[in-house]
Amino acid sequence: xxxxxxxxxxxxxxxxxxxxxxxxxxxxxxxxxxxVAIARAAGVGRVTLxxxxxxxxxxxxxxxDRTIAEAxxxxxxxxxxxxxxxxxxxxxxxxxxxxxNQHRKxxxxxxxxxxxxxxxxxxxxxxxHVEGLLTRGQEEGVIRTDLPTNWLVTTVYGLLHAAAxxxxxxxxxxxxxxxxxxxxxxxxxxx
Amino acid sequence: xxxxxxxxxxxxxxxxxxxxxxxxxxxxxxxxxxxVAIARAAGVGRVTLxxxxxxxxxxxxxxxDRTIAEAxxxxxxxxxxxxxxxxxxxxxxxxxxxxxNQHRKxxxxxxxxxxxxxxxxxxxxxxxHVEGLLTRGQEEGVIRTDLPTNWLVTTVYGLLHAAAxxxxxxxxxxxxxxxxxxxxxxxxxxx
DNA sequence: CTTAAGTCGAACATGAGTGTTCGAGTTAAG
DNA sequence: CTTAACTCGAACACTCATGTTCGACTTAAG
Numbered sequence: 001x002x003x004x005x006x007x008x009x010x011x012x013x014x015x016x017x018x019x020x021x022x023x024x025x026x027x028x029x030x031x032x033x034x035x036v037a038i039a040r041a042a043g044v045g046r047v048t049l050x051x052x053x054x055x056x057x058x059x060x061x062x063x064x065d066r067t068i069a070e071a072x073x074x075x076x077x078x079x080x081x082x083x084x085x086x087x088x089x090x091x092x093x094x095x096x097x098x099x100x101n102q103h104r105k106x107x108x109x110x111x112x113x114x115x116x117x118x119x120x121x122x123x124x125x126x127x128x129h130v131e132g133l134l135t136r137g138q139e140e141g142v143i144r145t146d147l148p149t150n151w152l153v154t155t156v157y158g159l160l161h162a163a164a165x166x167x168x169x170x171x172x173x174x175x176x177x178x179x180x181x182x183x184x185x186x187x188x189x190x191x
Numbered sequence: 192x193x194x195x196x197x198x199x200x201x202x203x204x205x206x207x208x209x210x211x212x213x214x215x216x217x218x219x220x221x222x223x224x225x226x227v228a229i230a231r232a233a234g235v236g237r238v239t240l241x242x243x244x245x246x247x248x249x250x251x252x253x254x255x256d257r258t259i260a261e262a263x264x265x266x267x268x269x270x271x272x273x274x275x276x277x278x279x280x281x282x283x284x285x286x287x288x289x290x291x292n293q294h295r296k297x298x299x300x301x302x303x304x305x306x307x308x309x310x311x312x313x314x315x316x317x318x319x320h321v322e323g324l325l326t327r328g329q330e331e332g333v334i335r336t337d338l339p340t341n342w343l344v345t346t347v348y349g350l351l352h353a354a355a356x357x358x359x360x361x362x363x364x365x366x367x368x369x370x371x372x373x374x375x376x377x378x379x380x381x382x
Numbered sequence: 383c384t385t386a387a388g389t390c391g392a393a394c395a396t397g398a399g400t401g402t403t404c405g406a407g408t409t410a411a412g
Numbered sequence: 413c414t415t416a417a418c419t420c421g422a423a424c425a426c427t428c429a430t431g432t433t434c435g436a437c438t439t440a441a442g
Contacts, residue, residue: 007441
């Protein structure tokens with residue numbers, strides 16, 4: 001934390017955090033949100049926003065980095081290496097569906113606005129956890145092997161996205177999301 | 192067809208068709224496409240475009256109407272009322288996954304640009320076919336009843352969308368899409 | 383308390399998309 | 413062949429988002 005960087009004042013630090021928080025919400029809820037909207041939502045002047053993040057692109061990248069890091073943490077806490085693959089997948093869905101969905105939405109946005117190339121690698125960090133888990137399940141014989149692992153990962157993310165949308169539009173309660181997801185995904189994935 | 196309307200010249204008719212074709216492609220591939228881009232893709236001047244569709248909104252609505260109508264036709268041809276519900280669902284996926292996916296993408300776009308209210312009704316026309324099919328399957332005992340029908344419909348569309356994206360990015364061959372979809376959806380939906 | 387760091391509103395420059403108007407040129411239809 | 417329908421490029425007015433600059437004001441830190 002305490003690097004030899006130029007030291008920043010406490011209020012600057014606070015504003016940066018507020019901006020990243022607001023940007024995450026707006027980018028995932030309404031991808032085409034303007035810088036003005038983000039500044040307002042963060043309770044900050046437009047100039048301040050630009051002084052910390054010189055362009056929309058830089059801001060998007062910062063939000064992406066932070067979210068990927070957080071998603072990584074959340075996934076690690078779900079311990080995808082422990083217990084049977086099915087158990088681990090259940091744990092992952094229960095604790096991480098929200099984080100994984102944010103990751104997905106940001107990834108879609110970044111793919112459009114930054115181009116496909118620039119985030120492949122960072123994207124991998126998160127997706128690999130899911131893919132690794134599924135591969136382990138295939139080796140254990142509990143996950144189907146008649147379809148490419150790649151497609152199974154897509155299935156997980158696709159349904160995650162669908163469930164999160166339903167929660168957003170109020171057709172599904174947030175507490176039920178994990179149950180519904182589990183009940184749909186497990187039969188789709190098992191051998 | 193031959194109403195008492197002001198009769199249009201043949202080249203106008205041709206241009207309108209070209210515009211709708213181009214707009215469908217661009218709207219589904221790149222939702223934020225500009226009117227300029229659409230005009231160019233249709234091989235038509237900007238003024239001509241505006242003379243037929245006075246605003247982006249009107250154009251979007253026209254594309255939506257036409258696509259919903261076409262999707263309705265395609266679905267009807269798959270005869271969702273005939274045979275067992277499982278058989279019918281198989282037929283539907285095999286013949287209509289592409290049309291259903293176009294419908295979904297346009298619906299997402301319209302929801303953002305026209306607001307949620309204005310297309311609920313038209314949207315229903317297409318979704319009801321799928322929902323009706325699933326309800327019938329539930330009555331026949333082949334489709335699960337432990338989850339709301341609503342969610343099952345979402346599952347179908349969610350995976351449809353995921354598969355279509357994979358086809359777009361070249362990770363899945365178009366010929367395989369229906370097979371993969373069927374292999375994933377049937378276990379997820381059956382009781 | 384002093385000062386450097388940070389904030390903020392107002393104003394400006396730029397670029398891109400939308401929609402309109404004009405007028406000259408094409409083209410289909412009778 | 414005549415005419416009305418249609419096309420199309422150029423130019424314009426308008427809005428909206430992005431960034432930048434200026435100068436005055438506030439606030440944290442030593």
